[in-house]
Amino acid sequence: MAAAYNHKVVEKKWRGNWEAHPINVNDGKKPKYYCLDMFPYPSGSGLHVGHWRGYVISDVWSRYKIMHGYYVIHPMGWDAFGLPAENYAIKNGVHPRISTANNVANIKRQIQDIAAVYDWDMEVNTTDPEFYKWTQWIFVKMFKAGLAYEKEMPINWCPSCKTGLANEEVVNGCCERCHSVVTKKNLKQWMLKITAYADRLLEDLDKLDWPEKVKKMQSDWIGRSYGAEVDFKVEGRDESITVYTTRPDTLHGATFMVLAPEHSLAKSLATDETRKDVEDYIFRASTRSNIDRMQDKEKTGVFTGSYAINPLNGKKVPIWLSDYVLADYGTGAIMCVPAHDDRDFEFAKKFDLPIIQVIAKDGKEIENMTEAYTEASGTMINSGEWNGMESSVLKKEAPEMIEKLGFGKKKVNYKLRDWVFSRQRYWGEPIPIVHCPDCGCVPVPEDQLPVLLPEVEKYEPTGTGESPLAAIDEWVNTTCPCCGKPAKRETNTMPQWAGSSWYFLRYVDNKNKEELVSREKADKYLPVDMYIGGVEHAVLHLLYSRFYTKFLHDIGVVDFDEPFTKLFNQGMITGKNGIKMSKSMGNVVSPDDLIEDYGCDALRMYELFVGPPEMDAEWDDRGIDGVRRFISRFWNLVSDNADKNFAETDEVVKLRHKMIYDITTRIESFSLNTVVSGFMEYTNKLIDIAKKQGGIDKATLETAVTLLAPFAPHVSEELWEQLGHTTSVFEGNLWPSYDEEAMKDDEIEIAVQINGKMKGKVTLSVDADKDTAIAAAKAALGDKYPENTVKEIYVPGRIINIVAK
RNA sequence: GCGGAUGUGGCGGAAUGGCAGACGCAGCAGACUCAAAAUCUGCCGAUGGCAACAUCGUGCGGGUUCAAGUCCCGCCAUCCGCACCA
Numbered sequence: 001m002a003a004a005y006n007h008k009v010v011e012k013k014w015r016g017n018w019e020a021h022p023i024n025v026n027d028g029k030k031p032k033y034y035c036l037d038m039f040p041y042p043s044g045s046g047l048h049v050g051h052w053r054g055y056v057i058s059d060v061w062s063r064y065k066i067m068h069g070y071y072v073i074h075p076m077g078w079d080a081f082g083l084p085a086e087n088y089a090i091k092n093g094v095h096p097r098i099s100t101a102n103n104v105a106n107i108k109r110q111i112q113d114i115a116a117v118y119d120w121d122m123e124v125n126t127t128d129p130e131f132y133k134w135t136q137w138i139f140v141k142m143f144k145a146g147l148a149y150e151k152e153m154p155i156n157w158c159p160s161c162k163t164g165l166a167n168e169e170v171v172n173g174c175c176e177r178c179h180s181v182v183t184k185k186n187l188k189q190w191m192l193k194i195t196a197y198a199d200r201l202l203e204d205l206d207k208l209d210w211p212e213k214v215k216k217m218q219s220d221w222i223g224r225s226y227g228a229e230v231d232f233k234v235e236g237r238d239e240s241i242t243v244y245t246t247r248p249d250t251l252h253g254a255t256f257m258v259l260a261p262e263h264s265l266a267k268s269l270a271t272d273e274t275r276k277d278v279e280d281y282i283f284r285a286s287t288r289s290n291i292d293r294m295q296d297k298e299k300t301g302v303f304t305g306s307y308a309i310n311p312l313n314g315k316k317v318p319i320w321l322s323d324y325v326l327a328d329y330g331t332g333a334i335m336c337v338p339a340h341d342d343r344d345f346e347f348a349k350k351f352d353l354p355i356i357q358v359i360a361k362d363g364k365e366i367e368n369m370t371e372a373y374t375e376a377s378g379t380m381i382n383s384g385e386w387n388g389m390e391s392s393v394l395k396k397e398a399p400e401m402i403e404k405l406g407f408g409k410k411k412v413n414y415k416l417r418d419w420v421f422s423r424q425r426y427w428g429e430p431i432p433i434v435h436c437p438d439c440g441c442v443p444v445p446e447d448q449l450p451v452l453l454p455e456v457e458k459y460e461p462t463g464t465g466e467s468p469l470a471a472i473d474e475w476v477n478t479t480c481p482c483c484g485k486p487a488k489r490e491t492n493t494m495p496q497w498a499g500s501s502w503y504f505l506r507y508v509d510n511k512n513k514e515e516l517v518s519r520e521k522a523d524k525y526l527p528v529d530m531y532i533g534g535v536e537h538a539v540l541h542l543l544y545s546r547f548y549t550k551f552l553h554d555i556g557v558v559d560f561d562e563p564f565t566k567l568f569n570q571g572m573i574t575g576k577n578g579i580k581m582s583k584s585m586g587n588v589v590s591p592d593d594l595i596e597d598y599g600c601d602a603l604r605m606y607e608l609f610v611g612p613p614e615m616d617a618e619w620d621d622r623g624i625d626g627v628r629r630f631i632s633r634f635w636n637l638v639s640d641n642a643d644k645n646f647a648e649t650d651e652v653v654k655l656r657h658k659m660i661y662d663i664t665t666r667i668e669s670f671s672l673n674t675v676v677s678g679f680m681e682y683t684n685k686l687i688d689i690a691k692k693q694g695g696i697d698k699a700t701l702e703t704a705v706t707l708l709a710p711f712a713p714h715v716s717e718e719l720w721e722q723l724g725h726t727t728s729v730f731e732g733n734l735w736p737s738y739d740e741e742a743m744k745d746d747e748i749e750i751a752v753q754i755n756g757k758m759k760g761k762v763t764l765s766v767d768a769d770k771d772t773a774i775a776a777a778k779a780a781l782g783d784k785y786p787e788n789t790v791k792e793i794y795v796p797g798r799i800i801n802i803v804a805k
Numbered sequence: 806g807c808g809g810a811u812g813u814g815g816c817g818g819a820a821u822g823g824c825a826g827a828c829g830c831a832g833c834a835g836a837c838u839c840a841a842a843a844u845c846u847g848c849c850g851a852u853g854g855c856a857a858c859a860u861c862g863u864g865c866g867g868g869u870u871c872a873a874g875u876c877c878c879g880c881c882a883u884c885c886g887c888a889c890c891a
Binding site: 172212213216217220221223225227243244245246247258299322323324325326328329330334335336337341342343344346413414415535538539578609610611612615616617618620622623624625626627629630632673674676677678679680681684749750751752753755756757758761790791792793795798799801802803 | 806808809810811816817818819823824827828829830831844870871872873884885886887888889890891
């Protein structure tokens with residue numbers, strides 16, 4: 001009888017062995033496989049079992065690939081700049097540089113407890129000057145390419161974080177980080193022209209093996225639409241107003257026009273009678289937050305007193321202002337066709353404006369219209385020369401017709417906006433720009449990078465729209481790299497997404513002082529083959545990374561233009577009742593105690609056993625006992641039979657091939673929870689057989705240990721050694737293959753049904769013919785077999801169903 | 806409002822259209838023990854029945870099929886995403 005399983009002894013031993021003899025070495029000959037986790041920001045509360053889940057999934061996948069002969073690039077690093085780290089530092093009164101270093105040390109210890117095959121030589125940290133030098137370098141390159149520009153405009157402002165935010169960081173009108181209601185603030189901002197890549201970001205989604213949900217979120221976010229810009233002359237003036245519409249087919253039905261209150265002409269359109277109301281409305285709109293506007297149940301608006309001329313039919317249409325028209329989309333002005341647009345219909349009803357139907361519904365004009373007819377299908381009516389055309393056809397042709405008629409043009413629009421890139425905060429990469437009174441914005445020369453983040457006493461945000469860096473005169477005052485005259489440094493910092501937009505490129509060449517990544521290494525090791533992380537970054541990090549990669553492709557740094565070939569989103573682990581784990585809820589489960597009590601291998605397997613990897617799961621500590629019991633039983637099975645040299649039997653050989661088949665196909669389909677239950681099932685069967693026949697052959701034990709290795713690496717290594725091996729189970733492409741013939745049964749038990757209801761079972765040879773099967777069913781059912789049968793169904797290997805009256 | 810996902814025992818969850826509830830947790834009973842823990846064995850959807858067994862049962866209502874948790878149509882609930890983008 002071998003010694004009982006003791007996780008502390010086994011895990012300590014193999015952790016040491018792996019350190020002395022690494023199992024995933026790059027010999028230059030193996031094919032590469034890059035399996036990446038979304039790197040964490042080093043929070044103060046450490047890791048909980050939910051973070052563990054993603055890391056376990058990626059490690060199982062990495063080890064599985066190693067066992068197929070790949071050199072697996074599996075790195076880890078720290079996303080340590082940005083709001084989360086800085087807010088934590090402020091709250092605890094510790095300088096972010098110090099708190100970040102402490103948190104990294106703690107989380108690194110916790111991550112090492114997973115026993116994943118991370119290559120710590122590749123570690124990166126976004127706050128390391130050797131790293132952010134390249135974050136700044138990319139910005140300079142973008143500036144030179146005309147993709148980074150300065151602009152004064154009203155942007156999203158978080159009053160609590162005291163900084164501007166990107167559109168992507170505003171969720172339901174609130175700050176993505178602290179959930180405060182976001183307001184508007186007029187600020188001079190650095191912007192990145194992500195919109196220049198809108199088409200490529202949209203179209204290249206097709207070549208990605210990503211969850212459909214994420215692709216859809218990105219394509220909705222980019223929001224491309226086709227339509228036309230149409231110019232309406234203002235009556236009695238020289239000016240005209242351009243509107244954007246996706247429904248130029250309905251132009252004859254445009255009975256009024258609405259401008260955003262922020263539209264440049266809004267004020268000047270007022271007449272003496274309307275001036276006071278118009279100015280009031282504009283003022284009120286300027287004081288309201290997006291969230292207030294969104295919560296309006298009824299539309300508001302004001303008539304300017306002016307009219308525009310519909311260029312197609314010369315009719316006068318009144319010009320209104322309303323805040324349901326967005327200033328920063330399209331042209332900030334729309335033509336309104338109440339008969340065919342829900343919002344215009346509502347507005348027309350409220351303010352008693354005319355409604356003219358121009359598309360027939362079911363071939364006729366609707367009497368007493370109660371809602372807009374929004375579909376582009378039906379014959380055009382009330383539309384002059386367009387009468388009789390099919391609206392869906394006209395919709396496509398109208399932009400060109402309008403262009404020919406000379407009062408507009410074809411136009412493609414996007415919901416995607418340029419990326420607000422300045423943060424009025426301390427803990428980020430300084431934007432490497434110098435403001436010179438003579439030369440304007442001058443990028444810091446590439447050989448002078450990085451622009452180091454200066455040490456400061458006061459790093460709290462000022463709230464004035466200036467970064468804390470603005471208060472450090474000796475840092476701000478510099479000379480112009482261009483003309484040498486006195487100049488000032490840009491004091492805003494980059495958003496937390498800057499480093500994470502390209503970090504995955506740096507891992508494979510993290511010590512390179514000359515280049516972001518050498519082209520040789522990039523070609524050899526990139527891009528990422530498998531990326532694993534939560535879905536919360538769908539339109540943030542994952543969109544920004546694609547943008548950065550495309551840019552770096554365009555300037556020749558890398559030869560691919562998509563960073564992550566395959567993406568897997570693991571589900572969230574929550575506390576009881578699906579409540580998100582958080583310090584404030586007091587429901588955080590730390591892995592530390594569980595490792596101590598049950599061992600790393602048991603926790604790894606339980607993380608997978610809680611449910612399908614892509615689904616959320618409620619954590620319940622109690623279930624881990626089952627996995628731990630399984631490991632002990634497995635240990636005893638292998639350990640007790642290791643030296644017996646028991647001869648293999650047909651029954652066990654068949655089971656062995658089935659086991660390889662089941663485990664392998666389940667891993668390939670990422671059904672990792674059923675891999676664990678599969679191990680339990682096969683182990684239980686083998687234990688029963690071992691009792692019955694007195695032992696299990698070595699080949700079967702070796703197969704089982706090999707299959708288990710990616711999941712419970714320590715136990716597997718130890719048992720592999722007990723089976724007489726002197727090298728690691730992860731060396732030498734040991735993943736077993738199955739033989740379809742060998743796993744086939746000769747006889748199989750199938751169910752007998754009468755009218756689809758289970759009535760009994762028969763054991764038949766797999767190639768039994770129908771007559772044999774029916775005879776067996778008659779024998780099994782005896783006098784329950786119906787007399788007046790209508791039909792007898794026999795599906796070999798599956799079912800017998802007797803249909804009777 | 807629009808879009809997506811999910812809905813199966815006390816619980817987590819399994820089921821290429823073919824025996825619903827695998828596997829595990831919890832529970833119950835037994836073995837071992839002076840006893841407990843650990844371990845092992847058995848039971849474990851509901852209703853009726855001593856039992857064999859019968860009937861019902863995968864959110865609800867229809868449909869297709871010899872056969873539906875699975876496919877189709879229509880609802881309901883929960884969660885997530887987007888939300889006046891003209």
